[in-house]
Amino acid sequence: MNKGTTGNGDGGTAVAEPPREKLTKKAITADHPTWCPGCGDFAVLAAFYKVLEKRNLEHEKIVTLAGIGCSSRFPYFVNGHGAHYIHGRAVPLASGISLARPDLHVFLFGGDGDGFSIGGNHLDHGARKNINMTYFIMDNFVYGLTKKQTSPTSPIGFKSKTDPTGAIDQPVNPMKKLISAGATFIARTHATQVKHMMEMIDRAFDHQGFSVIECLSECVEFFPDVFDPADPKKGGSFEVIQEKKWDNTPEDELRHDVTDELAAYKLAQLPFPGVFGVFYQSDRPTKNALEKKWIQSSREKTGNASDLEILQKTFDRMK
């Protein structure tokens, strides 16, 4: 197999590398989104396009991935390499890609059900292992695709098809869950606040490690208006976390230290709609880096032998 993963189908024709053009919105736009008009997820897509355009990433290195849900349709609307996987398991899928191919930009999109319920365990372990990826969760407090069942973030009292008299189970607090699981970049934003959303994506992308953004993204169909309390245009207030500038001013004393886990936890306790911005960030080494280190030392121990030489040596010991 000299030609990598080649099969015998229509691989198109292999050609020499032509020069690159700047990445444009047009180049990365695929199918027209199938979301309901007014769905919060449109704004997320628009913000994502803008960040990609601004960063002018190499087109073929952008990988968008998702599980299942309305929000998880995302990869279909981005023209780039990508995969639409199964419900709740996109974090491990992305982990495999991230570990095997550090040259790629791994973006993951999904909903609250996908990420906090069926995929909740994977979220914890991706965070704990600190696998490098950017994970954007469109939290609408409801199951959209399956048409209005209670989600793990639905507030108590929410009337859904599975809780006709109102939800009774304590919802997940995504920020708390992520802090305790060990995610190394944790942020919260709101789909109506495009500039803030872009800033969060930008910073999450820059972060080396497991970066997660929870974005309140309204399901106009099954849970309308729920995020108005955080939308200034609808009479709410969008309260942004003031991060420490380390400028030795008295004001700075009051600002949030993003490396302080306990402080982040306290912010996460604030009542709905809470605050927005970066809750926590740490430069703990990634699994990618730790595995790479082990590979390097293992390779050195073999004297950087060829694959054939290493296996032959192993077999010689079994004679």
Next chain:
Amino acid sequence: MSERPDTAAQTAAPNGERADLRPENIQDAVIRLAGNSQDGIQTAGAFLARLAGRSDHDVMTYMTIPSTISGGPSIFQVRIGSGEVLSAGDEADFLVAFYQHSYQDHIDFLREGGVLLYDSDNVEPNLDDKRFFYVGVPITGLTIEALGGTARDKGKNIFVLGLIAKIFNLDVDKLKKLITEKFASKDESIVNTALMAFQAGYAYPVGNVLAKHYRFEHIPRPSGRAQITMDGNQALAYGLIAGGVRYGAGYPITPWSSVMETLRRELPKYGGIFVQAEDELASVSIALGCSYSGYLAVTGSAGPGISLKAEAIGWASMAEIPLIVCNIQRGGPSTGLPTNVEQSDLHQAIFGSHGDSPRVVLAPSSVEDCFYIAIEAARIARKYSTPVFILSDTSLATRIEAFDEPDLSKLMVNPKPDLTPRQTFKPYPIDQITQHVPPGTRILDGKYPLLAGLEHDEMGHPTGSPKLHMAMTAKRRNKLRKLAEEIPVPEVYGDQEGDMLLAGWGSTYGPIHDAVAMARENGEKVGALHLRHLHPLPNGLEKIFEKFKRIVTVEMNDQGVYGFGQLATILRARYCEPKITSFTKTDGLTFRVKEILDGVFKGKSFAARHIPREGAAIVHAGTAPENVKSTREVVPQGVG
């Protein structure tokens, strides 16, 4: 011992005269060590197996593992032969009993005229039973004495190894070298202690009670290649590495764990990573991520874990991603018999997911074949962009065999993804076999592929079109038909036509072939057919079936509601052939040759009990183009 020496019958009476050991050439011996697993009988047995491999003998081991963590009664059986050894042996020629329970539980496995070597400090055999020869040695006491009276009997296993070395005239230098190598990484005193125990066993005047010692005849192996000795899970792991697999993920479960342990340890040397995932769903997903990224990856488990991976395997089938899934089968369902053997996951492998989700299923027939089938699985997964199952089982996983060292220079596959830019790319061309193009590949017309779990068009865009779903379902199925064309028709062993064809798959290869050899010695017209490719089946089997009056599959699974084993059910569905039946069992143990003969020739008793050895070489004919023997189209290829 196939050369049935009139053992020390007269002269070996426990109080007999001291006689010098007379050598006697033998071709085949089954030695069963019975004790507790914490006594290290596996270690002693493994030394014997390694030595046999190094000395150009054929060897096969068989062991039972207690399912309790603290250990417990267990056996390790080694069969050493001058010539091809296919099964671990129905009966022991030589039983070593460490405890009274070992003696009681295993004396019935000793053949008449066999030798019981027992620890006279712990075992009181019934010496009135005149079927056997008795050699009592105070193993515990002598070991403690030899090791300086530490009152610890650790080392009994190596003491016994010394005894066996003496009795079977084994190559002491090679054994000492193996012992030294084994403990080399440990404290020097450990090596010395082991060698002292060995020497003490070897020096014991066993000639006082046994008149003969045995010498394995040396028959040079036809290949002239050196032999390597390992268990099936090691062979599988190294086969994957040779096949170019550099990434994978798994979750521990018996008997799969040792594959993942080997890969976790070895892959970094090759620049790869094996991830221990949080669960089975994550491990298949991580492996799919690696495969998607361009590095063919492996995941594996035993039945319970494969059940959890089933949804993701359906996605791999739909999205057409190469993937290797190993199932080291054990007794099921549920936690079942976790340390026993069963072949009850064949249907799960072929069908287990949801929807119509074609995938390839292969099964290795021996430890050696675990190595080669892994390489073939990797080749098929890439070429057909499909999940490929490797169905091994507990007995293959844990048994040790010696086999010809593979020619790695011809076998090693380059694992690197091909990222050459392409002008255009369609991930799902309807009338062609999908080829996976990993991310990082520039597509110059600017249209990038999306790999989709939703039904899709040729570019991967979702579609609800019934016509497309029909066409794509057919496309995914037809690539397996295409594969069937390049699978060689397996060779029939024994009679090429006759009264009965025994068909099998997986680890039953050895006992089925031995059963056929023995039945033929007794005048039966019988052949054996062993399938390594279970889904799709090779084309042309019907031509073989035509030549036999009955076809009986021999399987370690239940006959099911309709009375047929899992392979028989598939063959009956495929060939609509009522003469296909099955002989199945679910006792969690490997087939004994006699059991197969009793099962398929009900009521017959065979006089000759010799198993001729010639002609039973395992054929590793894979689906490599040069091995393609039949390109006959049995099934139409159209979309429909």
